[in-house]
Amino acid sequence: xxxxxxxxxxxxxxxxxxxINEIVPREVDADxxxxxxxxxxxxxxxxxxxxxxxxxxxxxxxxxxxxxxDERYRHKGIGSMxxxxxxxxxxxxxxxxxxxxxxxxxxxxxxEKHGYTVFTTLKKANGYISYSxxxxxxxxxxxxxxxxxxxxxxRISYGNDDDAKVxxxxxxxxxxxxxPEYESVGFYKKLADKDGKLIAGVVADVHKGDYGFVDALFxxxxxxxxxxxxxxxxxxxxxxxxxxxxxxxxxxxxxxxxFFAKNGYLLRGELKDVPKGRVCYELFKxx
Numbered sequence: 001x002x003x004x005x006x007x008x009x010x011x012x013x014x015x016x017x018x019x020i021n022e023i024v025p026r027e028v029d030a031d032x033x034x035x036x037x038x039x040x041x042x043x044x045x046x047x048x049x050x051x052x053x054x055x056x057x058x059x060x061x062x063x064x065x066x067x068x069x070d071e072r073y074r075h076k077g078i079g080s081m082x083x084x085x086x087x088x089x090x091x092x093x094x095x096x097x098x099x100x101x102x103x104x105x106x107x108x109x110x111x112e113k114h115g116y117t118v119f120t121t122l123k124k125a126n127g128y129i130s131y132s133x134x135x136x137x138x139x140x141x142x143x144x145x146x147x148x149x150x151x152x153x154x155r156i157s158y159g160n161d162d163d164a165k166v167x168x169x170x171x172x173x174x175x176x177x178x179x180p181e182y183e184s185v186g187f188y189k190k191l192a193d194k195d196g197k198l199i200a201g202v203v204a205d206v207h208k209g210d211y212g213f214v215d216a217l218f219x220x221x222x223x224x225x226x227x228x229x230x231x232x233x234x235x236x237x238x239x240x241x242x243x244x245x246x247x248x249x250x251x252x253x254x255x256x257x258x259f260f261a262k263n264g265y266l267l268r269g270e271l272k273d274v275p276k277g278r279v280c281y282e283l284f285k286x287x
Contacts, residue, residue: 002194003191003192003193003199003228004191004192004194005189005190005191005192005235006189006190006192006196007188007189007190008188008189008190008198008201008203012190012198012201013188013201013203013216015198016201016203016216016218017203017216019218020216020218021058023255024057024058024253024255024275025059025253025255025275025278026057026058026059026275027058027059027060027275027276028055028058028059028060028094029058030054030055030058030093031055032053032054032055032056032057032058033053033054033055034051034052034053034054035051035052035053035054035089035158036049036050036051036052036158036159036160036161036163036164036167037049037050037052037082037085037086037156037157037158037159038156038157038158038159038163038166038167039069039078039081039082039151039154039155039156040154040155040157041073041154042154046070046159046163046166046167047069047070047072047073047078047154048068048069048070048073048078048079048082048167049067049068049082049159049163049164049166049167050064050065050066050067050068050082050083050086050167051065051066051164051167051168052064052065052086052089053065054089054090054093054095055093055095056099057275059097059274059275059276060094060095060096060097060275060276061095061096061097061098061099061274061275062086062089062090062093062095062097062098062099063098063099063100064083064086064098064099064100065100066167066168066171067079067082067083067100067107067171068167068170068171068174069082070170071174073151073154075146075148076146076148076149076150076151077146077148077149077150077151077152078151078154079107079110080114080144080146080149081151081152081154081156082156083111083114085156086098087135087137090137091137095137096136096137096138096273096276097134097135097136097137097271097273097274098116098134098135098137099132099133099134099135099271099274100116100132100133101130101131101132101133102130102131102133103124103128103129103130103131103175104128104129104130104131105128105175106175108131108133111133112133113144114135114141114144115135115141115142115144116133116134116135117133117134117135118131118132118133118269119132119133119134119269119270119271119282120132120268120269120282121268121269122249122268122284124210124211126180132269132271132282134271134274136273182207182208182209182210183207183208184205184206184207184208185205185206185208185243186203186204186205186206187202187203187204187205187206187212187235187236187239188201188202188203188204189201189202189232189235190202191228191231191232198220199219199220199223199228200217200218200219200220200223200228200229200231200232201216201217201218201232202214202216202217202218202232202233202235202236203215203216203217204236204239206236206239206240206243206245207245208243208244208245209243209244209245210245211240211245211246211247211248211249212236212237212239212240212243212245212247212248212249213248213249213250214233214236214248214249214250215250217229217232217233217250229259230262230263233263236248237285237287240287241287245287246286246287247284247285247286247287248265248284248285248287249268249282249283249284250265250282250283250284251280251281251282251283252265252280252281252283253275253278253279253280253281254278254279254281255278257281257283260283263285264285265283265284265285266283266284266285267281267282267283268281268282268283268284269281269282270282
């Protein structure tokens with residue numbers, strides 16, 4: 001049977017996400033839920049905050065996507081206040097784990113003081129190193145108390161989409177001197193039969209000149225073990241090379257890591273007991 005490569009429709013991309021959700025282990029039935037926290041000064045100005053996502057992949061996990069404190073208010077315990085509130089909310093929601101990312105020019109020592117440990121590292125094209133860190137909330141960890149806790153006088157509360165934009169702009173302004181702006185292009189393709197029906201599909205993003213990331217890769221059960229997933233990976237890698245990218249990253253679990261290993265992907269780091277009793281891997285392949 002012959003196949004042809006074609007663009008994914010939005011409906012097919014949603015379908016792939018739903019099918020993958022059926023396959024991967026889950027700890028909770030709750031939907032993923034994003035929330036925003038903000039800290040305001042006496043004038044109602046946002047001087048810090050974060051964006052986080054609970055139940056990522058339907059696991060008992062919170063992903064802290066962004067944490068920012070205005071440069072004028074740093075070293076006053078505001079970052080610690082935000083982080084403690086994220087952890088409180090995580091426990092309230094029944095989450096066991098908080099994960100986050102940072103870079104060598106940012107706040108790794110800050111997070112380590114709060115009991116976070118590195119589980120992946122990656123040297124970026126700009127020469128800096130990115131880190132993924134984790135904290136298991138059901139394990140004992142020393143409570144870090146900032147030397148200067150004067151920021152505790154400010155109010156922390158839930159924010160909205162407009163507040164999230166302020167926080168995102170704040171972190172972008174801080175990091176722009178270190179992290180160049182990479183153009184991102186999507187790669188949303190499928191292998192289709194003669195009638196155009198999806199047999200296998202891939203969702204990936206490529207940051208020109210930096211790296212690519214495979215977000216989702218799926219093959220219909222009746223067509224597995226025929227090399228279709230491998231064929232789509234090759235298409236992603238080809239597309240990445242054409243856009244000046246020298247590395248592909250992806251996530252895998254102990255249930256599908258063997259497939260990526262056979263295709264030349266190497267271990268970048270592992271997150272044990274996420275989901276509960278399993279292992280989540282971060283993988284890479286140099287092109």
